[in-house]
Amino acid sequence: METTGLPFPSLLALVYLLQMVTPSSEQFTVSGLARPVLASLGENVDLSCQLSPPQSAQHMEVRWFRNRYTQPVHLYENGKDMQGETISQYVERTVLLTEAIGEGKVILRILNVSVDDDGQYHCLFKDGDFYEEAITEVQVTATSLEIQILMHPPNIKGLMVECKSEGWYPQPQMEWRDSRGEIILPISRNHSRDRNKLFNVKMSLLLTGSSQENVTCYLRNPVTGQEERTSIVLSDKLFPGKNIWILILFVMMAVLLFFIMVPSIELHFRQNCNLKDWKSPLIVGLGIVFPSVGVIVGVVVSLHKKERVPVSDPQFQLDTLWLEDMSVILCMLLIFITMLISFIYFRLRAALQSNHVHFPAN
Structure with missing residues (x-):
């Protein structure tokens, strides 16, 4: 029995062509930070990405960007930083650390973090026509240590107390609690944003009786879990008689x-x-x-x-x-x-x- 097939030289040529048409996704991959990076307002944050397997990236294009269709946050090309081609809000605010670029590792440092820096960042390595990227998420946080409780004059409805705080990001969780730690439902919650896009929050509570010895205003940052609180002690004299x-x-x-x-x-x-x-x-x-x-x-x-x-x-x-x-x-x-x-x-x-x-x- 005879078997028919391609001659050996033709088979080699076919394998070579297949390798040319499907370049290797095996040339390298890019890995970033698996977890979101927490960045406190006004501080610096480092974002790293790494080629795998490790190899030199000095001849490659390294691009950090947030949206593929806009200018990059930081660009490294032909062995040089291309600061003039970056988004204006990041000019003079980013530094690319390339000490380990010979091993395929780079670090983007963002200076003086603001609320606008919150979100996803793409790290792209490009070698010729082949490229790979990884995504890292930055979560900007700001927690205020100043909480005020304002007490309005008593009226025929009861005693109105108001909890206020400014300078939070993202919007904090707010609640009133009594002396036993049980939650008291507020009558209103309001928030606004200042020119730095930070949240200013306000929560009101109407007390209609003197059964509460004290009330506590709790604010919690939903990202970091950091919690701040302040309390006010109530007196029976604050509640006007109903008759x-x-x-x-x-x-x-x-x-x-x-x-x-x-x-x-x-x-x-x-x-x-x-x-x-x-x-x-x-x-x-x-x-x-x-x-x-x-x-x-x-x-x-x-x-x-x-x-x-x-x-x-x-x-x-x-x-x-x-x-x-x-x-x-x-x-x-x-x-x-x-x-x-x-x-x-x-x-x-x-x-x-x-x-x-x-x-x-x-």
């Missing part, structure tokens, strides 16, 4: 009744009027007192029952203080008007009676 408005209304009613009734009784005994005459100032006095008190109670209740800014709204504190101020001012204004009307009425009545009424002799 304070009822007490105020009773006091106002008592003052008005006293102010109206005393002149009525005094006028009766001075003039020795009959029962009908005595009832006249009393009825007028009551006619002034009860409508005035009714108006006061109605206005205050309507103010407190109307739909207002919710506690989760940033304007809640302003709305609540406005409500308290307006209630007090309105009540005082109504009392003043009532007293003024009563005073004028009884003065005029006394003046008229002194001109037309003859007092009997004793």
